[in-house]
Amino acid sequence: MSIQLRSRRGAIGKGWHAVALRSAAELLLGPGRASGGRADARAGRVQWLDLSPGRARGAVLGADGEVHEAQLDLAPLAGPDRAVVLRIARAHPELPARLASGAYPEEIERELAHEEVSLLPRGASELSHDCSCLDWPGPCRHVAALVYVLVESVDEDPTGLLTLRGLSLGDLIAPRDAAPAGDDEGTDGPGDAQDAGPDAPGPAGQGAVDPRRLDPAPLAAVIGEHPAALLASFFAAAELEDDEPEGTPPDPPTVEP
Structure with a gap:
């Protein structure tokens, strides 16, 4: 069963976050591959899409009648970058509901940008690709088709960005009455968390919401x-x-x- 895109003409992806993902990927693809990938994606040649931390995979029907497995990689967030995302996300308790409803607020990305972090790829250099076809080094037409299916998927459901970055909606919800976990919350130690209230400055209270x-x-x-x-x-x-x-x-x- 193939994936049918909603977009039949023009640019694929309407939301600002989908446009940003598409722009970064098109820098990787180049004009020729991008054009062929759009055509193949709209023709329903991508059979399925699977998202996991760091990777989008899909089976793409080639012009030769063979099915090729293509993938696009975006490294999961780890260490300090992951801690920044969790801190900012947990300062906005409405964010999980908004993401689940199909909206990724641009103001969240602006806050992340101040910390030089992003859920989105900030350029082609953060993306890599592979395919089972013989078009090497690529990116091939199958990867390009996968890109546009991914863009429309993320446009409809931005939680896909969380999955690619190794996060989930549950990660964005601060545990109630739990002491901040040093690495995940960016605290300096348990002593700092004891004196910091929900509105206090510092790691435990910085941007926190009770x-x-x-x-x-x-x-x-x-x-x-x-x-x-x-x-x-x-x-x-x-x-x-x-x-x-x-x-x-x-x-x-x-x-x-």
Whole structure:
């Protein structure tokens, strides 16, 4: 079963992040391969697409009738770069919902750019390729077709960028009541985390958001007013429980006369 692109003419990929991915890949492909790849992708020659950390793979039906396995590589984020992404993402608790709904906010990428990090390839030098065909060194027409299927896939579902970079939506959600993990959160040590509140400066509080003080307004635009209000109410109730002094006896049961 082949993949049918929604785009039938013009540029493939409409969202800003899809355009950025396409632009970087086209620098790698060159005009001739890009044109052939667009035609093959629109003709449904890409049979399947699989995304994994660092790699997009697909089977492409060649003009010779053979199926070739093509791949495009983008290195997963690790070490300090991964920590930067987690810190910035967790400062925006609405981000997982927005990504899941098909939107990658450009302001997130601008914040990452200040730290010289990106979920997107920042040029052709960050991409590499391979194919089972004999067109070496390439990139071949099969890789080009895979690129355009990938671009449209990421346009519709930007969580594919997370997968390529070795991340998931769950990684972007800060664990509640968990001490910052030194390497992942960029802290200097456990002592720093003890004194830093949710709004305090420094590694533990820098850009951090306490979900118990969640403002439902940003979430309402994504998941609706009622679900956003329920989340805010839930976290507010949790805050009251956490602030109750230890040893406070429970309220006496109400006895009906």
